[in-house]
Amino acid sequence: MKFRIHHLAILSLSALLIAAGCGNNAVNSSTTTNASGAAEATALPESSKLNIKVSFYPIYEFTKNVAGDLADVEALIPAGIEPHDWEPTAKDMAEISDADMLIYNGAGMEGWVDQVLESVSGTPLITVEASKGLDIMEGTEEEEEEADHHHEEGEHVHEEGEHAHEEGEHAHEEHSHDHGGLDPHVWLNPTLAIQEVRNIEAALAAAAPEHAEDFKTNADAYVAKLEQLDQEFKDGLKDTKRKDFITQHAAFGYLAKQYGLTQVPIAGLSPEQEPSAANMSKIVEFAKEHKVKTIFFETLVSSSVADTIAKEIGAKAAVLNPIEGLTEEDRSQNLDYLGIMRQNLEALKSALNE
Known part of the structure; x- marks a missing residue:
């Protein structure tokens, strides 16, 4: 409503x-x-x-x-x-x-x-x-699967009558932020x-x-x-020990593509999206197999999913910032886009060389 x-x-x-x-x-x-x-x-x-x-x-x-x-x-x-x-x-x-x-x-x-x-x-x-x-670029497979799932739920709710239809409209609002x-x-x-x-x-x-x-x-x-920032990323990421990184939010596909990395997202493009149980299991399996020691989460949303996986595999959780908005801490440190991107670079270099 x-x-x-x-x-x-x-x-x-x-x-x-x-x-x-x-x-x-x-x-x-x-x-x-x-x-x-x-x-x-x-x-x-x-x-x-x-x-x-x-x-x-x-x-x-x-x-x-x-x-x-x-x-x-x-x-x-x-x-x-x-x-x-x-x-x-x-x-x-x-x-x-x-x-x-x-x-x-x-x-x-x-x-x-x-x-x-x-x-x-x-x-x-x-x-x-x-x-x-x-x-x-297109969204991740996980994002598309979640979108299909929500669409099917919406159709099911619609069949249950007017009251359920109104709930379906509310559900549509809740998921209206997809891309x-x-x-x-x-x-x-x-x-x-x-x-x-x-x-x-x-x-x-x-x-x-x-x-x-x-x-x-x-x-x-x-x-x-x-251009200087781009060169810093090229220099900093070209010789890392590994090329894949796990992140809670699938926001880093363009960055990964530009610098020869592979983003392994826990969930899809929307940060509020909850990952499926199957995908959580895949991520845990991947992390153990590849001896991942850092799980990235982001600012402005809860880190609970990343924390859960990190705890299960004995890794740490760290910030990789999608720069969708400045936090109070960012503002107090006079950080801007360039400064946060350089923080992201250092976080990636650390995780990819563990």
């Missing part, structure tokens, strides 16, 4: 948001897409400063580094909140409508974005999918992060062409840092 209320609330806001967006946005244009996938838009008035809303932390980091002081950039999802669990409120929807741009990762990461885009259709809001044009079978975690591969930065740069330059050179200068400087 909660899903129904939320869905109706979004739809009922549509007319209000369209009217508000037409009156308040600084950008007076519609958005199109060019051959490279970057957003095109009529230029802002020269005196305007871009008001940009972004979905979650990595996109904030990339956008802020490109925009510099030429835009007000704000993340919709607060620090410390798992982005798979977040949905926009009426206040968030109004803020999106008032913005000049909405930049999001895409590839199924933001399950709410289609509803938002439908609600603001017809407004001058420029929308930018940062992963546009990237080679997006449509796609792996959206492209930002964990520095070379793909570079492509996202370039897509963002192109969108900002299209919206404010008088600042295109500034955006390019900023993007070039940040891309140089990402």
